[in-house]
Every structure is written in structure tokens, then in C-alpha cells.
Amino acid sequence: MAEKIKGRTEIAELGEFGLIDTLTAPFKSSRRSTIKGVGDDAAVIEGSRDTALLFSTDMMVEGIDFDLTYFPPKHLGYKAVTKGISDIAAMNATPEQITLSLAISSKISVEWLRDFYSGVEFACREAEVDLVGGDTSASVTGLIINISAIGRAKKSNVVYRSGAKLNDLICITGNLGAAYMGLQLLEREKRVLAGIDSLQPQFEGYEYLLERYLKPRARYDVVEALAREKITPTAMIDLSDGLASDVMQICKSSACGARIYLERIPIAKQTSALAEEMHIDPVVAALNGGEDYQLLFTVPLEARERIAAVGCIDIIGHITAPETGAYLVTPDGSDIKLKAQGFKE
């Protein structure tokens, strides 16, 4: 292990969240058009009199966020768009435009890029989002992808992480942990097949998990469905870091506590089946796996029936007073304090 250099602090000592907070603290806003800057899924910017613009950015790094040995280029293009526009949906807004920057290493061919862009194009068409700009650079090493997104919403419909109120219901779309188990499956097959060209990877029965990891869809459809039922959530975030971390983000921003009921967390059959096979607790996959790209949001108690009318939304808990903290309640009634990574009694 390298000796610590005097006056040198490793980034790991602060962690990503602490680091960004520290580094952006000295920045002051000088534009009246900035309604909300750093600190939510997307920034909020003055549009016209009654519309706001949402603005966000996301970077994906080869070897950290994806592995090209098993990520098909078309899926990677699709997923990059999902990651970019999911932040806009998480503000209860409609994504409209994206830009795409790429740093491309010499191992990437034109044919590979064509497939990648066909995935980008597919995702854009599906979400009715326009690719309006980009930048490409060479890379001396791996592939880097950056997507920035712009969206639009009525000002009164923009939802922040900070609006959750006591007794609000905590809702999620879809099911959790599937993308994480999809990744585990791909990593397992990569290890099994290392150096053995003649074998085929074993994915039968787990296709849903692969799709959730390789080709997740952003839940802009939920934004539309909530609008149809005239529901404006009080707080919202997209599930990118795992349920535990994202619930805690809402608690921190809204200055509140939360109780999540373990048995109400929706987990798909394939997720449970593979988790059992691989000796992983499926609840841990749901709590800490991340990359679900579902929406986590809170609504007032009186919206319960309208939430049921939307369909595909589960109420998994409720907001509590700030001093109570964020807890997972198990079926036997014991409370487990939520932690951003892993959880302990």
C-alpha cells in the first residue's frame, strides 16, 4: 500500500457525496434564471412564465460503470439515454433533449459505434427525446460516455427531494434488485467462461434480469400517468444508488424520517430465484443493488386511492418525524436502521 503523502487526502476518505458538497460549497449563484442548482436529480431553470427547464448530466466510465466484454453496444447506447433522462423524470418532468459526449479508445470500431448509436436512437425515439448535440474525443484508454439532458415541466409540477411531509406515503414504481442480479449473473458467466471459448453463457430463465441491467427503461411513463391522475408527489428521486441510499437522500433533503416495510418491497421472481441460487439475500439486492431506474416518491395520505388507480405503484412505507431516523421494518416487527451501503441491526 502506498505511503500517505503529506498534504494529500485520498478521495475515498471523503466519499462522493461529501466530496461534491465540499467542493461546490464556495459557489454562489449569479443568475436569476437559476431556480435550483446543485443538490437534486436535476437543476431547475427559468423557462417561460409558467414552465421550468430541468438540466442534468451523467457520466459512465468503462471498467467502473460498464464492462464491454458483455455489454452489447446497442444496449449500452440505450442505457446511457435511460440514465440521462431518468434524472429528468425524477423531477416529475418530461425529458426533451439530450447531448452525448464520447471519449473513444482505439479498440472501438466504426461498426461498434454504429450499433451504439442505434441503441441511442432507439431510446430517443421511444422516449420522444431529441439528440441535439455532442462531442467526440479520442481516449488513450477506455470508453467514456456523458449524457446531459434537458426536460420541461409546469413550474407548479416540479418535484424536489425536499418536499416530503410527516405521514406521507412512500411509493415506488416497478420492482427492485433485478438490475443488480442481472449484473451478478453477467459477472458469474464472465468468470466461468474466462478463457473457455467453446462454452455458452447460461442465461436461461433469467432473461428479465439481463434486460433490467442491460436495457432499463426510464419511467417517464409514470410522470405522464401521475399527471393523468392529477397526483403531484411531494418528493421524488430516481432509484439509481439502491433503495436504502435513495430513501436516505429524501430523508436528508426533506428533514424527515421514514419507515419502509420489508415485505412490501416488490421483488421479481427471477430476482429471488437467482439470489437464492447465488446465496445473496434478495432484500440486500433491492436495498443496495442500485441501477433500478425506478422512481421513489412520496404523496399525501389522501392520494392513496388515486395511487392505486395509476397501477404498477407500490406503497412501501411512510414518512416519520426527523428524530426517528430511517428504518426498515421486518415481518417480525423488528426495526433495522437503514444505511447507504449494507444494513445492520
Add this chain to the structure above:
Amino acid sequence: MAEKIKGRTEIAELGEFGLIDTLTAPFKSSRRSTIKGVGDDAAVIEGSRDTALLFSTDMMVEGIDFDLTYFPPKHLGYKAVTKGISDIAAMNATPEQITLSLAISSKISVEWLRDFYSGVEFACREAEVDLVGGDTSASVTGLIINISAIGRAKKSNVVYRSGAKLNDLICITGNLGAAYMGLQLLEREKRVLAGIDSLQPQFEGYEYLLERYLKPRARYDVVEALAREKITPTAMIDLSDGLASDVMQICKSSACGARIYLERIPIAKQTSALAEEMHIDPVVAALNGGEDYQLLFTVPLEARERIAAVGCIDIIGHITAPETGAYLVTPDGSDIKLKAQGFKE
């Protein structure tokens, strides 16, 4: 040299411009709010009834776009902002918000990042631009920086690359080739000092060149000055790839030719002096060096006097018919056809 794999086309065979054109050709716009997509310095998006939003993105890659062995972190942060907002100025608009994504390798310390962000903060304060969001990721290799920017302009003031008309005057701000010579100086000192810790780099007399390379300022001040004189250019681009390439971009977009007069290209004394010392033709530095971040624009003939009133702007040529092509006219009257990289008779 690696054997060519069947069905594999190297990216170098197409080049960056050809590649982007090819890859984005299948994309169709599906949002009415998109006024202008790919193909200019920034995309143009519907703002309010009479304002447009500009949206652009830029990526900088370690080992390709910058060398950390001589790039001070504070300057790098400043330059990243310049690169991002220069694209907005090039649309005759005012930059207002940026996002910053970083992929950070383990060699980067918290102290380094703090200096980098202080440069970002300085540039933002100077330009009255708000940093409103970002993303940080680990990087297995080098540092990657992506800046996306949003700006604003009256719709009637937005200037595209495509509006140059026959006989328009071709104008540039500042002087050219200085950033390129600054880079040459840094590279020379790096070679000289390789492995020799006791020597100091020799920069005396060339401080201006270093500043132009390490800490270039985007010309949003020119956008304001043009507005004061009620000048709306007919076409505009920022000088990032070198005068030759950028003139040709305007000619291509505007379907016109151009004549640039060599003796009218402003070159700073330090640029000429170092070029002579290093046996580089200063005109080549100006034509092909790039990274000047000055503005190149065209105005109608009748704006000549108002251009003089702005100050710091040089008229270097005029727009010709498309069939005549883009030429550099030397003092002895001979015409040299402009090429994107290098030029030959």
C-alpha cells in the same frame, strides 16, 4: 501494425466530422421545442415566446486534450469552463448555467480537486455563470472532464454558422496562434526537463502564450459589445479548431466561399517570436493551431464602421461565391486553398 479485422472500420478512416454526420443521420426530431439540433456550436431550444435557449457539451480527456504534468489544476478548471461556454458565445448568446462531470483517477487527490474547483469557481464568477449540477465517477485511468452549458438569447439574435452572405466581411476577435505556441513551449520544456528535477522551465518573455493556452477566456464580452453597437452577425463560430478549419465550417454551412488576407491575420509579438525561435511558421500556428477561443463571424458590408467602434475586432477577409472556394491571399497576391489541417498551394 495490426492486421485489419474483417468488417472492422477504424475510426481514423472516417475522421471526427464525417463520423458524427454518419452516426447522427438516422436521428429524427420529435420535439417541437427543438429549434436546431446537431450541427452548430450549440443546439437551439424553445425558451419563452421571444427567447431561445442554447445547449452544448464538451469533453476533455487527459493525454489527448491536456497533460497533467504541466497543467495546473486551477487553470484546467478555468479552461474547462471556457471551453464549455465559448460554444454559447459563438451563437451570440449569454452563457448562464453549466454542469460538470468528472471521471477521477486515483492519482488525483482531494487537494488537487479543490484547486481544480477553485478554477471552475473563478471562471463561473467572472462570466456570471452558475454551476448547477454534476456527476463524479471513478476512472480506472485518466481524468475526464465534461462541461455542458445552457445559454440564452433573444430568438432574433441567435446566430448560426449558416447565415453568411456574399460580400459579408469576415471578422475575428483577438489574435490567433498564441495558445498553440503556448502548448509548444510547454511541450518543449517538458522534453528538456524530462528526468532533470534540478532545472527550472524557461518561460520568460512568453507568459502571454502560457496564459492563452492554460487560461483562455471565452469571448462572451464580445457578445455584449456587439449588442451595444446593435450588430447581429450573419454567421458565427468559435475558433477552437484553427482559423482554416473554422472558416471552412462557415463556408460549408453557409454554402459560400471566402477570401482571407494573410497580412490581416492578427498575430501577437510573443507568438511570432517563439514561432521564429522554434522554426514554426506563425501563420501555420494561426491557421491550424486551434484552441484560440476567439470568435470568427461575418457581418454585412454596411456594418464596417460599427465594427470599428466595437474595438479589438479585425476584418480579415470577405465572403465569396460558393464556387470560388475558401482561399488565403498572400501579400504577393497568390491564392492558397484553405485546408482543415495544413495548407498547400
